[in-house]
Amino acid sequence: MRSDASDDALTTLLLPFEQGLLDWPADGGVLFLRARDGYALHARPRPGLICEQGFRPEAERLERSGLVVRQPPEDEPARWPLVMLLPPRQRDESRALLARAVASCAPGGRVLACVPNNEGAKSAEDDLRRLAGPGRALSKHKCRAFWTAPLDAPPDPALLAQWRGLDAVRPVDGGRRLSRPGVFAWDRIDAASALLIEHLPTSLAGRVADLGAGVGVLAQAVLERCPGVTALDLYEAESRALELARRNLADARVPVAFHWHDVTAGIDARFDAIVMNPPFHAQGRGDRPDIGRRFIEVAASALRPGGRLWMVANRHLPYEDALAGAFAGVQVHAQRDGFKIVEATRATGRPR
Template sequence: MPDPALDALMLPFADRRLAWPEAGALFLRAREGAALHAHAPRERVVCEQSFRPAHDALQRAGFQVRAGGGDAFPLVLALPPRQRDEARALLARALARTAPGGRVVAAMANDAGARSGQADFEALLGPAQSMSKYKSRVFWAGTGRADAALAEAWQGLDAPRPILDGRFRSRPGVFAWDRIDPASALLARHLPGDLAGHGADLGAGWGFLSDCVLARCPGVGALDVVEAEARALDCARENLAVHAPRVALEFLWHDVTAGLPRRYDFIVTNPPFHALRGEPRPDIGRAFIAAAAAAMRPGGQLWLVANRQLPYEQALASGFARVDEVARADGYKVVRAVKG
């Protein structure tokens, strides 16, 4: 898939305005793509990515990749996200991970907030050089004029904090980070109380649906909380700790589309239908359904919520013996599918 922000990020290296330091570079929220292959020396780039599919793609491409770290580099690259608090925290983290005398380079697509992203970048680091192409913008600066007080203020902007009157904890940048999204709320209203055995919540986010299952279904003895974004999974671990004395909980940082590691008696899911950069991807939802069908024990139930126009019927029919639409409201549908 095209990645305009990544293409823009590599422009100063393609034009030889910037060079890769011998001591190596750090790439925060890194993504694999053709521009990275063309212009980044694999042996001199350390990638950090907390989203498992992007993490795994970088690893398969031969890059050194990890979920986090603490060492400093003479060059730090970043692809700030659309969510502004998370983006500002990422810029502060990039500054903190830059060695003295080093440089920070960031890029954003125009429709993801490139203009305001550059303004934030320059507020933190001072005047920046920039280039625009691919409907995106790349900007870079040294650290000599950085605002230390602003960096300290921004470092905690994406930290976990209480939400929903303190019932849960979440953080900016996580899906529906400070609210219960309407689709999950609809599914929660229709979940039965007799789910039992070993289940899974696929794409669990900060843990809302898992909490509903565990609070409502005393027959559940074990639950796998499966989430691709490590930042969200950390919140789910906190939010579900109250259930740990009664239920065996396992938290899996995992890409559901790659398949599931065990068999289940039931699965609940509000599958994503957009990719990391926000483009529509209904194939992700179909892959969730296929993974659920392959991992379900005979007689097991899938409870799924989705936008009602998403074309999931064929995937459901091919994986399950019985498929029923349980509810339809506010543009969403709740489906119960039973494994034959």
């Protein structure tokens, strides 16, 4: 189960069953979209539960708890008597997921969702009502759970079809890459990555890794700017982003490996150079500099002697001690717009 603070949205999502407002389906199964693990999920038996989660750390937590986990399919052939979900913040992605939940219901099935109040609970509830008609709701723990009446067909099939396509894969950045709503900086190159690309040297060579690769923005830049690169490995925890990276680098001039992986768990391979724009938060809003520090530790352990790390970070985040403790040399090449570009070099001859 989750080892961090209690998950109020998950707890509130399951309250309708605790309060006798809804019954857990006796057969047919329950699909849980964007599933997260937590005590509330194990407080009583949940027969037939299938969890869908594309974020590797969360999927691994669910698996460690003994739950059945799958990655998101492109189509949902099955129909379910209950579809639960924790909608994401991004509006188009949220609407697309709500539409998919409604479309995945068996005749007479229900959709149940929950959103924190400060992350757009009322808007998400209104969106579900537009798709599925009137329903019920309850509020607790500064979150709002809301659910449909038994569904036979959506009141507005055209709206359902329209919203299902809101997070469709599409070309962005003048057609240079594919992306979709919900992945990081989905419709642009974020300012931090742009600054790193601007200062990326052409001398990177050999086997290179991109840690936290997203849709492959930095990886594309490495291949374009660094002719000495002979192989490239992308590590990304979000499966939706990694699949886009796979498509964006389908015609790469060197062998490319794609790893659905939580970098904080460590990596076994060895590289001549690493580039990264490490995340500084998990699935919440608060800063998590410990994630960036762990990325630095993992990068140091994965570099060969003399290997180089090029990274971008928010200027205010305290990474200096982690860098100084893991590398023989550290140089800040640029500071602009709240970001800093750092090159760190591993000592030559240092034991692996």
